[in-house]
Amino acid sequence: MKKYKLFTPVLSGLAMLAIFLGATPSASAGEAIVVVVNSANPVENLTLGDLKKLFLGDKGRWDTGKAVAPVMVVTGAPERAAFLKIVCGMSDADMGKYFMQAAFTGKSVTPPKDVGSAAAVKSNVAASPGAIGFVKASDFPGGTGIKAVKIDGVDASDAGYKIKM
Amino acid sequence: MKTAFAGLTVRVPSVIFLALSMLLALSAHAQQPPSTPPSTPMTADEVNRQLLQRVIDLEAKVKQLEEKQTGSAAAPLAAAPAAVAPAPVAPAPEPPPEVEMPTVNEVAPRLKLVVFGDVGAQGYTHVPDTFEFGSLDLFMRARLSEKISVLGEVLFTAESDNSISPDVERLLLIYRLSDYFTASIGRMHTWVGYYNTAFNKGEFLETTTDRPFMYAFDDEGGVFPMQDVGVNVTGKIPSGKLGLNYVVEAGNGRDWYPADEPAQNNQDRNNSKAINGGLFMRPERFSGLQLGFSVRHDNLTLPGPAVGETIVTAHAVFVNSNWEVLNEAAFVRHSEASGELAETSAFYTQFSRRFRAYRPYFRYQYFNAPSDDPVYINASPNTDVPLNITTFVGRFNGPSLGVRWDFTEHSALKFQYDRFSLRGLDSENGLTSQVAFTF
Numbered sequence: 084m085k086k087y088k089l090f091t092p093v094l095s096g097l098a099m100l101a102i103f104l105g106a107t108p109s110a111s112a113g114e115a116i117v118v119v120v121n122s123a124n125p126v127e128n129l130t131l132g133d134l135k136k137l138f139l140g141d142k143g144r145w146d147t148g149k150a151v152a153p154v155m156v157v158t159g160a161p162e163r164a165a166f167l168k169i170v171c172g173m174s175d176a177d178m179g180k181y182f183m184q185a186a187f188t189g190k191s192v193t194p195p196k197d198v199g200s201a202a203a204v205k206s207n208v209a210a211s212p213g214a215i216g217f218v219k220a221s222d223f224p225g226g227t228g229i230k231a232v233k234i235d236g237v238d239a240s241d242a243g244y245k246i247k248m
Numbered sequence: 249m250k251t252a253f254a255g256l257t258v259r260v261p262s263v264i265f266l267a268l269s270m271l272l273a274l275s276a277h278a279q280q281p282p283s284t285p286p287s288t289p290m291t292a293d294e295v296n297r298q299l300l301q302r303v304i305d306l307e308a309k310v311k312q313l314e315e316k317q318t319g320s321a322a323a324p325l326a327a328a329p330a331a332v333a334p335a336p337v338a339p340a341p342e343p344p345p346e347v348e349m350p351t352v353n354e355v356a357p358r359l360k361l362v363v364f365g366d367v368g369a370q371g372y373t374h375v376p377d378t379f380e381f382g383s384l385d386l387f388m389r390a391r392l393s394e395k396i397s398v399l400g401e402v403l404f405t406a407e408s409d410n411s412i413s414p415d416v417e418r419l420l421l422i423y424r425l426s427d428y429f430t431a432s433i434g435r436m437h438t439w440v441g442y443y444n445t446a447f448n449k450g451e452f453l454e455t456t457t458d459r460p461f462m463y464a465f466d467d468e469g470g471v472f473p474m475q476d477v478g479v480n481v482t483g484k485i486p487s488g489k490l491g492l493n494y495v496v497e498a499g500n501g502r503d504w505y506p507a508d509e510p511a512q513n514n515q516d517r518n519n520s521k522a523i524n525g526g527l528f529m530r531p532e533r534f535s536g537l538q539l540g541f542s543v544r545h546d547n548l549t550l551p552g553p554a555v556g557e558t559i560v561t562a563h564a565v566f567v568n569s570n571w572e573v574l575n576e577a578a579f580v581r582h583s584e585a586s587g588e589l590a591e592t593s594a595f596y597t598q599f600s601r602r603f604r605a606y607r608p609y610f611r612y613q614y615f616n617a618p619s620d621d622p623v624y625i626n627a628s629p630n631t632d633v634p635l636n637i638t639t640f641v642g643r644f645n646g647p648s649l650g651v652r653w654d655f656t657e658h659s660a661l662k663f664q665y666d667r668f669s670l671r672g673l674d675s676e677n678g679l680t681s682q683v684a685f686t687f
Contacts, residue, residue, distance in 0.1 A: 132489070132532040143427050150394070172535060176657050177569045183362065183686070184453050186389055188445055189399050189432065191424040 115220040115239040116162050116246045119205065119229045121212050124149070128233040131245060134170045137215055139178075140185065140192025149213035153195035154204050162201075162219050165248045205229055219248070362387045366451040368662075368682035374674070381406040382682065385417070385449050397422045399432075403449055405468075415467070417449055417475070428483040435477045435511065439495040439526050440544055441576050442563040444474050451684040455572055455600050455652055457664045458680070460613050461644055462578055462594040466502060466510035471592075471617070471624050472559065472578070473502040473544070475511040476522060491530035493540075498523055501546040504626045518554075522546035528563075536568040548582075548623060555622050556583045572609075574598040582623050592617040592624070600652075607652040614645040642671035659685035 118134065120126060124145065129137070136142035138153045145151060156163050158175050167173050173181065182194040198204055201222035208214040209228030220239055223231065237243045366382035384404040391397045401418040420434040437444050443463045447454045464470030478499025485492040500512035501522030528540025541562040548555045563576040577595035593616055600609035617624050619642060650664030666678040 132535075135535070143424075173569055179657070180453070184446075184450070186360070187362070187387060187448055187450050187453065189418075189420060189422060189436075191397055191422060191430065 114248045115244050116166055116217050116248060117220050117223045117231045117239045118215065118217045118234060118246070119208050119223070119226065120215050120232055121208055122228050122230045123212050124215075124230075126232055128236055130235050131170055134234065135172075138195055139171060139181065140190070140194070143191070145213055147212075152211050152214040154198055154207045154214055154216035155195045156201060156204055156218075157197045157199055161248055162217065166217050166246060169246050217246075358392070359388060359390045362389075362686060364450045364452050364684070364686045366682050366684040368457065368680060370678060370680040372678035373676050381412065382451065382684075383449065387450075395424050397424070401449065420480075426483070428486070430482050432480045432482075433478070435475065435513065436480055436497075436499075438473055438476050438499070438544070439480070439482075439497055439524060440472055440474065440542055440559060441561040441578060442528075442538070442540065442565055443574070443576060444472075446565075450686070451682065452658070452660060452686045454684075455607060455609050455662075456598070456611060456648065456650060457662045457682040460576070460596040460598070460611065461615050462576075462596060462613065472580075473510070473522065473546070476500060476502070477511060477513055478521070485527075487529075489532040491532055493528050493530070495526040495528075495542070496524070497544075501548065504548055504550050504623055506551075506626055517549040518547060520547035534566075536566050536571075538565050538567075539563070550623065550626065552622060553584050553586070557581070557623065558583075570602045572598070572600040572607075580617075582621060584622060588622070590618045590621040590623075592621065605654045607654070609648075609650050609652065611648040612646070613648070614643075616643045616645075643669075644671075645669050646675075658687060659683065 118129065125147065126145065133142070137151050138155075143151055155166075164175065167175065167178060171178065178194075182192065185192045196207065198207055201218040204216040204218050205222075205226035208216045209226065218226075223239075231239055233239075234244065234246055237245070239246075364383075364385040364387065367380070368382055369377070369379045371377035382405075386402045388400040388402075389397065399418060399420040399422060401416070403415045403417040404412055405415065406412050416435065418435055418437060420432045420436055422430065422432045424430040437448055439445050441463060443460060447459070449465075451457070459465070459470075462470075463472060463474065465474050466472065467475070476497065476499030478497060480495065480497045482495045483493065485494055498521045500516040501520070502510050503512045503517060504510075505517075522544060523546070524542060524544035526540060526542030528538055530538050541560070544557075544559045546557050548557050558581045559578060560580075561576060561578040563574075565575065566573040575595075575597045578593070580592040580594075582590040582592075594614060596611060596613035598609065598611040600607050646666065646668040648664055648666045650662060652660050652662045654660045660683070662680075662682045662684065664680045664682075666676070666680070668676045668678075670676065
């Protein structure tokens with residue numbers, strides 16, 4: 084009995100910790116990040132490698148000849164941090180240094196355009212034929228003039244989708 | 249006259265009516281004036297009819313709002329507003345304001361300016377301890393059109409006589425046709441090896457406090473042609489996931505007359521142009537990996553007999569957010585018309601790993617030129633290595649050990665220990681500290 088009492092607070096604490104840890108990521112944990120392009124863009128599928136090239140300026144034009152214009156939500160948005168980590172293997176600071184170094188070496192690359200919200204990402208992508216952006220799956224509905232693209236052949240709603248928060 | 253029953257029939261629908269109105273008004277985000285409760289008693293049919301009409305009206309207004317939103321999203325940049333005045337509907341909910349982040353250091357609509365600088369201190373065995381100015385580097389970039397841009401870099405460095413003088417490090421007009429073809433003309437950093445064009449003059453971008461000995465700048469005592477005036481063409485080679493790229497350069501080449509500026513900015517000493525070509529690959533499967541080589545040939549006009557120079561470099565580097573592994577090797581052949589040959593070999597290897605803001609690193613470098621090399625005996629003193637310049641014509645090798653601490657996003661403090669072994673001279677130990685920053 085005494086032993087049981089000793090373990091009770093420990094077990095309770097562990098249980099609370101487990102609940103806390105389990106609850107911390109909240110409902111948005113694992114939420115897919117949908118990659119969106121202008122609806123006039125014929126592309127339907129991109130690889131993770133393609134995405135990295137598009138957002139880091141390593142591929143400047145689509146196959147249609149349109150200039151690639153990446154758009155991102157501003158620093159601090161969780162989907163931005165997750166996207167940069169999964170797709171580019173970088174933090175925000177790393178990306179800043181990358182573009183500084185790219186410009187310094189004479190590369191004609193332009194960093195992605197920062198906008199203030201998911202709605203602004205969608206409106207920017209809708210407005211520019213060469214634009215590409217990303218939003219949380221919960222922010223995707225309601226956009227017009229944009230479409231989601233598959234990543235490595237997998238739709239954002241599928242279990243095997245790789246770009247998740 | 250109101251009966252009790254009649255009163256009840258009127259009061260209950262009124263409550264429902266109010267609640268429904270509020271719900272509908274809220275759900276539609278329409279700022280409608282609140283429904284006025286009937287001042288006179290109504291029958292149930294009348295109330296129901298009014299409610300139905302109200303719902304129909306609200307549905308129509310919601311539809312109008314949706315159409316308005318759809319239209320604005322589909323054509324957000326429409327040049328002219330609609331000529332027809334919109335129907336008097338409740339104002340649409342305002343979209344979140346788009347926050348355009350200001351471009352860092354955008355001093356004019358087309359011009360971007362980045363400044364690099366470094367200061368520090370060093371102490372070596374055979375030279376007095378000293379604080380040092382380092383450099384101040386003004387880097388400018390402007391886009392003149394969709395395909396044409398300009399790059400300029402002005403550097404202020406301390407000379408061996410302690411004066412500080414400006415130097416136009418780079419000035420390039422760049423034309424980018426596509427990912428497969430970019431041409432530049434002007435004064436450039438040559439694509440001899442990886443390090444020269446990966447880091448240029450940005451000490452903040454470098455992990456170590458200095459360049460590898462083999463890539464020391466030629467106007468600071470280095471022996472390889474790191475700067476040139478000419479043209480450069482670079483681009484991708486369609487190669488799928490192999491990620492092949494090419495570089496071709498033609499320039500005036502390096503001047504080896506002791507009192508002259510190494511880069512032949514205004515007048516080449518001979519008609520022969522230095523030609524450099526290189527290939528490198530960044531395989532998609534191994535993100536961060538780059539493998540490449542370059543071959544450069546020039547005919548050098550010297551105080552003595554003319555010499556043909558061939559420089560072959562190869563590199564294998566791996567760089568990601570945490571790891572940096574740089575490996576480069578070079579082979580130089582100087583051939584005289586008489587058939588005399590002098591061959592120089594050099595390499596360095598550098599490893600570093602980031603731990604949060606700290607990045608410890610290790611570098612080993614080796615440079616070995618024959619004592620009778622007809623070109624390197626003309627080299628000027630190297631300001632990166634405080635040693636007698638005769639060490640250039642000979643062997644120079646040793647390790648460097650250090651740590652870089654990025655104490656802010658745009659500034660780093662570095663400590664580096666060097667130990668150099670030199671043919672015919674005592675070994676040299678040195679400790680260097682450097683604060684490098686950008687803004």
